[in-house]
Amino acid sequence: MHWKIRREIDMARKKEPERLEINKAKIVEVSKKLFLQKGILQTSMEDIARETHICKATLYGCYPNREAIRDDISLEAMRYLYRILAESTDAGNSSRDNFMAVCRTLLKFKEEYPLSFRFIVENISVDNEVLKENTTLREIYETGEKVNDLLIDAFSAAFRGKSRKEVIVRVFELWGSIYGLISVADSKVEYIQKATGKSRDEFLQNGFKHLYLQVEGSTKHASDLIYRSDVLKEH
Numbered sequence: 001m002h003w004k005i006r007r008e009i010d011m012a013r014k015k016e017p018e019r020l021e022i023n024k025a026k027i028v029e030v031s032k033k034l035f036l037q038k039g040i041l042q043t044s045m046e047d048i049a050r051e052t053h054i055c056k057a058t059l060y061g062c063y064p065n066r067e068a069i070r071d072d073i074s075l076e077a078m079r080y081l082y083r084i085l086a087e088s089t090d091a092g093n094s095s096r097d098n099f100m101a102v103c104r105t106l107l108k109f110k111e112e113y114p115l116s117f118r119f120i121v122e123n124i125s126v127d128n129e130v131l132k133e134n135t136t137l138r139e140i141y142e143t144g145e146k147v148n149d150l151l152i153d154a155f156s157a158a159f160r161g162k163s164r165k166e167v168i169v170r171v172f173e174l175w176g177s178i179y180g181l182i183s184v185a186d187s188k189v190e191y192i193q194k195a196t197g198k199s200r201d202e203f204l205q206n207g208f209k210h211l212y213l214q215v216e217g218s219t220k221h222a223s224d225l226i227y228r229s230d231v232l233k234e235h
Contacts, residue, residue, distance in 0.1 A: 024062045026052050028076070031069045036115045040070055070119070071136045077116030078143040081109055085150055095158035096212055102154065103178055103208040110182055121179055151175070158215050174215065181207045 030052045034043045045066060049059045063069045088101040110117040124140055125131060131138040151171045152164070159167045185192065185204050192203050 020062060023052075023054060023058060024072070027054065027059065027062055027069060028072055031066070032073060032115050035070070035073075040066060068136075071134075071140065073116060074119045074122070074124075075136055075140050075143070077113055077119055078140055078147070080113070080116075081105075081120060082143055082147050082150070084109065085147060089150065089154040091153045091156065093154075095155050096216070098154035099158075099174075099212045099215065100208060102151065103204075103211075106178055107182055107204065110186070117179075117182075121176070155215075170215075174211070177211050178208070181211065 027048060031043070031048055034047055034051060038047070043066060045056070045059060048066070048069070049056050052059070063072075084105050085102065088105045089098045093101075106117075109120075124144065125134075125137050126141065131141055148168065148171060151174075152159075152167050155167075155171065155174075159170055162170070181204065185200050185207070189200050192198060192200065196203065198206070
């Protein structure tokens with residue numbers, strides 16, 4: 001084989017990983033738009049191939065199915081969410097400041113990544129065998145655990161005296177409440193304006209404050225119960 005031909009083949013092989021990553025990035029970006037417009041179940045691999053102008057063989061060489069694309073989008077979202085939450089909270093701040101920072105961060109995340117915002121509350125596998133075989137799902141799970149740990153630290157003062165399991169339950173409740181409030185505010189903008197006279201942002205800010213007051217109130221109630229229990233024991 002002529003040395004020039006051999007060199008061209010070697011250069012092509014060296015470029016394969018780079019080309020693969022370029023194609024995957026293109027597929028992910030196009031899929032985000034299609035999933036948001038049509039929904040995941042209504043989006044076919046043929047749709048993705050057509051919109052990316054990538055042949056099916058190349059598409060399937062990058063991703064075996066649309067679920068694998070969704071998993072990569074979810075992982076990207078979880079990494080980003082963890083980073084911006086870590087930047088916006090501090091264990092040295094008050095629980096109230098951290099809570100409001102988490103609310104603002106999730107709101108920002110929703111506005112910048114509307115599709116990924118949906119993904120963060122979707123069910124993920126916790127089966128050890130599945131996580132062992134699928135590195136993407138494993139990293140999604142591990143990043144989610146890092147987010148939970150971050151929130152536990154951020155709200156530690158509000159949940160003082162509770163077991164880790166109790167704190168995890170409360171964090172999940174808060175997470176769901178914040179997510180739900182943002183989702184309702186975005187889907188009921190006109191109704192909220194008509195019924196309350198408040199804009200979407202005003203509604204959300206008031207809602208975030210009320211959510212924290214519930215946390216603060218339940219914590220104070222729990223402290224009062226502990227105090228009364230201790231007083232009864234002394235008598």
